[in-house]
Amino acid sequence: MSKRSCQCNGEHSRMFSFISGPGFSRRQFFRIAGTGVSGYYFARVLRPIDVLAQAKVPTVGTAKNCVFVFLAGAPSHVDTFDYKEDADVMRPPAVNGQPLNLMPETYGGIKISRTLLPNLSDLLGEIVVVRSVLSKALAHELAQTWAQIGRSPTGALGNVSPNIGAVVALEMESRRKASDVLPGFVALNSINLVGSGYISSKYAPFQVSPAPTGLAGLAHPDGPSRFDSRWGLIRDLDSPLRIDSPLGKSVDDMGEFYKSALTLMGSQEVKQAFQYSTEETTRYSPPPLGNQRAGQSVFGGACIVARNLLAANKGTRFITITLGGWDMHSNIYAGNNSLLTLAPSLDYGLANLIKDLQSKPSPETPGKTLFDDTLIVVQGEFGRTPGYNGQGGRDHFLRQFSLFAGGGTAGGQVIGQTDRTGNRVIDFGWHSNRDIRNEDIFATIYSALGIDYTTVRYDDPIGRGFEYVPMAKDGVYEPVTEVFKPQLPARSRRVI
């Protein structure tokens, strides 16, 4: 690379000694123009090496969208999707004076509690249940971050790694149309949300806590006409500083952010996507238990908004929905926040999301549905102990489950089988014959979306290379391809 290909007038006699690699490329200047001023901005300027390396692996590419349902706090697997009835898996015989009847039913290779998950019990034909997943950490924050970035947060680039949603938004950027006004990555009801890390904040999650009335931050508190005169004034007074700013390139992106904000605020479709009715919320919510009010599920509301965003087809490609409260160290079946309330919340929200997506046609592929276009992934940060602790709850446990649905996956199968207490694996259920890790799940998601999961980006701050899936190009982690093709014979399912 010639050292003379920089943009200055060439008068200086030697290239200044700050580049520790190949020389500048003109292309790099234009590529990074407009990013904010930060250490990373400069690091990108000063390290213009080839950005991408890929092993060019085949990908499945059947999904256009992904909904990642994150069960924060770590759900008990032995009570939900790896249901166990062994004597060592303890449960109270009664709750609040009533005998506890979880109505476990068996469908082929899987047992599931109809009390806890009534709707999903009938939708097993659409879901892939993966039971041989193993977390690597038992601390909530660490494992939650791990589940969002697909690598150890304490490892290299851990604290600048983007959320998988941000990477997907970046990858899908080239497919955005002029009418795509919604952010590529939306996060609903998030806890401990990882953002865009070192990549551009253009792909940062658009964070929302949905409410029936719609998106609060989109409406100006003093009304639309007041807002219009204010916005006119801002443009009038500030355009000398926003366009070709005398303060330099670094403020140019401010204009872009305000433009996008205004677009979101002005779009009727965006407004409608975030609004929903109480009738819909009731459908997406479990019936009240005890003194609870009906139709109040916050998770249900988030599922409705996710459905609306995908149906609008205006550029949102990755939605993460968080349902927290699973950290049941005490009274896992009793109390106000127990499995008896939380599991049905998950059930009613997720099942209705699946059914509604199935009823909507794919915007792009005739004959397919929005469910075919959308990969749904459901998991927490780890599992819970089969035995009780002293307070009638379950503690942290590495063994966990993961669910896949839609997006070209072959529903109606279970991958992996654990022993009688949901601890060790009897059958891993996939070709690599080992525990499935977050990294493998990430490879599966990327493959479903048609993204090369062996991609390494060399635009990170230290130039080490950010791998979409660590060590994927060496085959250490890979997609669980079995989720895309049926493994076991179809089993009986109850038809409603």
Place this chain on the structure above:
Amino acid sequence: MSARLKIVFVAIAGATLGWISVDALLRAGVPTTKREGVSPGVADCTFFPGHEHLYVSNPTKELNFIAAKLKEASSAVPQRRSFFAPVQKNFIDAHIFGAMARDGVAFADLTTDSEFVRRVYLDTTGRIPSPDVVLNFLNDPAADRREAMIDSLLDTPEYADRWSNFIGDQLQLVLNSTQINLDPEARNAYYNFVRASIGQNKPYDQFVTELITGTGNTTEEGPANFVARWRQPNGPIQDTYDNLAAAAGQFLGLSLNCISCHDGAGHTNALNLYLTKRTRYDFWAMAAFFSRTAMNPYRDPKDNNRILGFMIADNRTGGYILNTTSGNKTARNGTAPNEVVMPKYLPDGSPFDAYGPNPAETYRSALARMLTSDHQFARATVNYVWKELFGLGIVEPADNFDLDRISIEAKIPEGWLLQANQPELLEALAIDFEQHNYDLKYLIGTIMKSATYQLSCSYPGAWSDAHIPYFARKFPRRLKAEEIADVITQATNVPASYQPRGSAYSKPVNWAMQLPDTIEPLGNLQMRTFLDAFLRGNRDDRSRSSEGSILQALALLNNSFVTTRIKVSNVNSTVGKLWANKDLTPAERVTRLYLATLSRLPSLEELDKSILYLGDPVSASKLEDLQFAFINKVDFIFNY
């Protein structure tokens, strides 16, 4: 508003418009406050730092005259700015301008006085200057007024708030993290220790020594929390020692985490020559300095799951044993079973001499001694502070020094270059810092008093990214989350209230910059969401970022934190008082609003536009709109 003048009016006569001769105005009978040192024939000069403002006492009469003069000047051919050498204020400028002169790089002019006063206020205190301060400064004829302002600001409690926030980021001082949840009492003890140390300008080497060697009950002894913060539960104790070694490495600008799991060779070859030669054993030897640290938790007697604090002490025995197969790191095995690694100071391999200068030295006090006397400690610290003030370090990334490519005399292999973009400057700053007893206020003051720090954002001619490492202009940066909240509070004069956890906060604090960490105020989700939109990070696995976002735009446009504060119904607010004072002319209202919000006077064009918008008679809602618009302006959101 200063009592001497009825109104202050500025004629901005920058590069594009030309200059108004003061004498011409005087001859025309326009009463002005003549600044000392303004020479006649100013139109001949290309630039005259700090003397570009004129003060007139009757704006209605002079407005037309000045407008006519400006129009006349702007129709003339703009003078090409000539290459000039500004006054070199200190040794920093000798290096910076020397490099630019050698390589023929043009540089920006010195910033104007009103830009300067806002910038230096933000960089020292995280707040903007009040209108009175701005006007007094603009009126101040003293040649050393900039230096005097810097010195006075460094002595304020707000300085201690803002730079404690900086140190808090460096130490990752936070209540809840992936490592550990500190009890609020412990977190507050830690924060108060930092705040007191910064406030009394404790020498930085002494400060770091106290952190590394801190003992006692963490809920009472602030420095003991340095160790507690890195305690790694659910794993072998060596994981904790490793965390502490990495934290110690941060003081040296070294990222040691890479070699905590594997040797450098085969991993860092393309990134860091020095680390490539280091092994995992070297890292363990560094971690061994912490291997005699006792950390005994004591729990709440009513809730066994809740750890109230730790007792930190130094054991007389113990060591770093290579016998782990679980935890956060790959297995630790030695050549012999249960091999013990002796402490060795990683940067230069010095063994720990148990009978060194002080026979009673513990492992930790030896590390503190070696680390703080290491020249690299001075280099890393001055680089962190430089980066904080300029947005770009002399070495980038600031926590990734390559010790083999730092010294000016280093032998650099083929294909590599010196890591620092200004190697001689880095050395000079480090030596100066050491010679001044690691005095942080002195360091910050020295940097701010340089002409380099005081350069404008506006660049003459076409800017090229090749000029970035020369620091040829100021790089504007977005205000931090805490600054945005506090500056909105100041500009609107509607107080805010933040309630952090813990008994130290029996009353809430009124400024976001006084929050003890970046996840407070825990009980106020709306405020947390507003602050988090500006990417203050969590001091754990998500660092602070100065990037923008759509959410920030939406926050400044629609969040009630902004929209409630600009209402005239708040009688003591800026707009409330401007509205209530019926003696003010529209020009005065506009000017005061500019001063209160943007810390500067409006340009002629801005004054015209704003007065037009306000209408006659001025309506309350238009006044509110005006301050709302200012809060969404680039020159509000950015430090420029």
